[in-house]
Amino acid sequence: MTPSATGKTGGRMRSDGWPSARAHRIGGPVSQDVPVTELLPDARADTRARIEQAALELFARKGFEQVTTDEIADAAGISRRTFFRYFATKADAVWGDFSLHVERLDRLLSAARAEQPVLASICAAYVEVNDYSAGDLPMLRQRMALILGEPALQAHSQVRYADVDRVVAEHVARRTGESPGALLPRLVATSSRAAATTAFEVWLADGTTTLADDLHAAFDQLAAGFPTLRSG
Amino acid sequence: MTPSATGKTGGRMRSDGWPSARAHRIGGPVSQDVPVTELLPDARADTRARIEQAALELFARKGFEQVTTDEIADAAGISRRTFFRYFATKADAVWGDFSLHVERLDRLLSAARAEQPVLASICAAYVEVNDYSAGDLPMLRQRMALILGEPALQAHSQVRYADVDRVVAEHVARRTGESPGALLPRLVATSSRAAATTAFEVWLADGTTTLADDLHAAFDQLAAGFPTLRSG
DNA sequence: AGGTTAGTGACACCGAGTGCCACCGGCAAG
DNA sequence: CTTGCCGGTGGCACTCGGTGTCACTAACCT
Secondary structure, eight states: OOSSOTTOOOSSSOOOSOOHHHHHHHHHHHOOSSOSSSOTTTHHHHHHHHHHHHHHHHHHHHOGGGOOHHHHHHHHTSOHHHHHHHOSSTGGGTSOSHHHHHHHHHHHHHTSOTTSOHHHHHHHHHHHHTOOOGGGHHHHHHHHHHHHHOHHHHHHHHHHHHHHHHHHHHHHHHHHTOOTTSHHHHHHHHHHHHHHHHHHHHHHHHSSSOHHHHHHHHHHHHHTTOGGGTTO | OOSSOTTOOOSTTOOOSOOHHHHHHHHHHHOOSSOSSSOTTTHHHHHHHHHHHHHHHHHHHHOGGGOOHHHHHHHHTSOHHHHHHHOSSTGGGTSOSHHHHHHHHHHHHHTSOTTSOHHHHHHHHHHHHTOOOGGGHHHHHHHHHHHHHSHHHHHHHHHHHHHHHHHHHHHHHHHHTOOTTSHHHHHHHHHHHHHHHHHHHHHHHHSSSOHHHHHHHHHHHHHTTOGGGTTO
8 A cells, every 4th residue: 555566575475575564664654645544435446546557557568468467466556365356357457447338338328319220329329438538548549459459358358248238239129129139139239349349440450540430430331231242 | 098087086186096007007907998009090089079078068067167177187088288288278178170160161251152242152151151960959059058158158259259250351351352451341250240149149049940040030130231120 | 129209197387366364444332 | 542343455375277397108110
């Protein structure tokens, strides 16, 4: 918890450091920028953000697999054990509160106008959820480059996307009166997510286009049954 | 290699078993059904098949996460280390020679008639690759139930599907003259795979339909831009 | 017979994750 | 002020997936 984490042992089995109480005694008098009091309110949110930031920076610099949870914990000034109290897996540190995004997507879909074509509603919801401010774009790029580029994160993403698909499939089911497990709701959910993911990839690789434009382009193709393909 | 694997140590750090030479000496004279000679030709293929079978049976019975690689090795009559000489990861034991399927898909796409619409070629290739004999269907069901149901395998599948997507995207790129990295080839690849995966899920859940029928149904919807959705 | 080679098992090691316990700080009740 | 509770934490031991290394064996090739 000492803001300057230098001097902490951090690793397990390293046995070259002092017990953590010692580190506290060292760091304590040196740093006074955190008043020690009022640590309770949302110190957890702070710590979580610090871990996430440290992890993201390390992943971007060295690659996901090359970073150990020990290093992340060290960089964030906490112990390895505490890292896993904030994030269930190493991969989860890359996905900030993703469940919030899913909830937001759900709310947007539920509030969609009934006159609007279903795919248009889904596209609009995807665009809205991914409407980041210019200042946040660099972090988004970094995050998505990791998620789409690192095989381990690519694999992990499947689990996260399952939630998205469920929400979208339920929306389609509501609109068509079918069961969420039927072919059409599932298919619309998975293929619209495929469209979104592809748009992200193109947006990342290109660098000149807008994410919203790429999303619209992908969804237009999907909704029209890939008209440019009919030349065959 | 003793056909009856009872008496093997199997686990690591268990230290209650004899050295492996001892086990060989015990198992040797007892079992003569394997002529010891002609073990070289494709004993590897045999061993690989035995491991795969043991793993699949254990996964289906206890769940993927509840099975350790030690157990698989024991059941297959080999050591843990040898398991990882045949399969890079525990998850890979579920996917039989999947690269063969990808190669076959690639060949089918390359041989597709140019007059045929692109999506029809892709659908036909998917159907062809997944045209199992009636006798193999139970194993296919078991495999796919694991891959689509177990989160860990679901995640791992992403890596495998990346190869499929690459092959399909390259085909689309050849047909349209675009780059394989452009939006349309990527999008067609990912969304057609989404269609295939969804068809598999529905086929698995339903039990009365044909996989080929479900695949055609999904691709028809995709190619037509989800016509039943236009009621909005 | 001697050397080569492929397949194997034992072993040690790493890193992700988990359960458990001890500690320490804040806080309420006495 | 002391006592006891409680949330967050660090340390530790353990499991399990995965890897590098080494020694051994059996088939093979001269």
